[in-house]
Amino acid sequence: MTLITPRKLAGIGAAALALALTLAGCSAGGAQDNNAESNNDTGGNGDSGYKIAMITHETPGDTFWDKIRAGANQAAKDTGVQLTYSADPAADKQAQLIQTAIDSKVDGIATTLVTPDALAGSVKAAAAAGIPLVGFNSGIDQYKDLGALMYFGSDENLAGATVGDKLNDGGVKHPLCVIQAAGSVALEARCAGVKSKVAGTENLQVNGADDSSVVSSLQAKLAQDPSIDAIVTLGAPIAMDALKAMDQAGSKAKLVTFDLNQDAAQAIKDGKIEFSVDQQPYVQGYMAVTALYLYLKNGNDIGGGQPVLTGPSIVDQSNIDTILPFTKNNTR
């Protein structure tokens, strides 16, 4: 191949521009029809002057994290805080992002503590720099040791045990616990919680980034072991895949899930999903920001030295009518 001539470069530029315009075109079409987004609500009384950084281990494009961000954004609006959000699923990069927040001299940091060992250095550096830091979503057992002031989230083990108890009550003997992200401490803890109550619990790894592969794997598992009498999924989209697999395999197993989205909420209303264990991600994001605001403004210590639990909140047919509209707002 020859070098790029200016004429060719112009051609390439035109092609790239065409792509950009196509992309912009299809988004502009939607913008005018955009329905009310949850964080368009009014609220807040201007600028409180505080800068808060939120750092998570979000996997991009996951509905769960979208709710955490929606909650955090609403809290920032309500309290007039300037919020910056960043995320990286890799522990070392998340630690680096915390360091970046310290370097930019924010007033407070809210972070998930999913890999406590990897994040310990950065969390301590925040304390050394005099920046208050709160943990949320994960790290309930380690946040104090690391030097975080407060914690908002659910106790994964407790949540799993709650599911296990309820399954026991329903006479379930052999539940299948579906892990959609290999090697996740929080997801393993949930399944361990279920197993602590129902000894016959079995785990299954699936590829959460590919719905058709999740369905096939579950279908295969149900065919391999017809004694499975309950499926526990750890995320709302996986629950929808499980419904398809159960349908295919003709399985009569009970379906239980963690988290909510609009489809899962509808399935609970329709009786296809027994119940969901909601850890209320919106509240996690909201409280993490609000707690920092109150600490900075008023010296408050929410939880009084104890973790503040946002779950397990059980959503079933008894309360789904109240909750269903909130799932449509992306707040629950």
Next chain:
Amino acid sequence: MSTQLKPETTAGAAPSEAGNRVTPHWSNRLLSRPEFGAAVAAGVILIFFLVIAPSFRSAESIFTILYQASTIGIVAVGVGMLMIGGEFDLSAGVMVTTAGLFNALFSYYLGVNLIVGAITSLLFCLAVGFLNGYLVMRTGIPSFLITLGSFFVLQGANLGITKMVSGAVSSPDISEMAGYDVMSAIFAGSFQIGGVTIWNTVIYWFVFVAISGWVLQRTRIGNWIYAVGGNAASARAVGVPVVRVKIGLFMTVSFLAWFVGMHTLYRFNTLQAGNGVGNEFLYIIAAVVGGTLMTGGYGNAIGVAIGAFIFGMTSLGIVYAGWDPNWFRSFLGIMLLAAVLVNIYVKQLSTKRKMG
């Protein structure tokens, strides 16, 4: 088949050599076929799982495996042809998600029929494929880098645009919209034969493999593809339209990615914007396991199909066997390496025997 003797660097010389071709023994002809190693590996893996996993031994299980293989195999048909043509496409995995998201968001927010959205989505995907091919040919930058770029662009756009348009990171449920019934029957239909569910993607997969096999082995375009993959410069010297062939191959991959994107959207009715990442490697693995050379110029459609089947069989066989799921990926890796090793071994064997 007429091309089993095609040397690895055909370079457009095939027609003129036809006169002095020697017909070797049938066993050598068999061994020198690209898919032979993969077929042996598939046979070994199949017998292995049939022996150790009782639930593997039902028609139902086989069709679940074929379904799983088809969702990888359809795109792999295009990726395999592209690799024979000497190029890579790393954007194919996310493009599947892009295609579905484009269709869902476009139709939902403009309130148009889903069929219109699907056609627009197809045009968009073909445009991305054209751009991939055009940039590779015009800049001379390796396709690995160009499509890595488009991979990131699409991945970001999937998230950014979905969030911007729908206010969430998944597409809206499209199952109540006009055109849904037709589209879901076409792309995500299934039928029952003797209590076994057969997804129509399996049929489509076979059809695409047949078309690809026919194009590669029986048409002039097929010769061109082997020629540009073997040696683009000599192919150009003998009058092969290298640029058009390669751009066409990229657009073929885009078309097939769109096709699977349509299946995913109409089977699941909603798509998470982060999905699809990583599948580009599965397509390449299917092609490589199926005997396609990573350097281009060698491979065939049946081989790629067997490669996808091996992937489906391995990933689900582990589940059917009831093995500890924590080791899932390790088992998968070992199986795939073993498949490639068998492949190389058989290829060496055939080369030695040809010389002797």
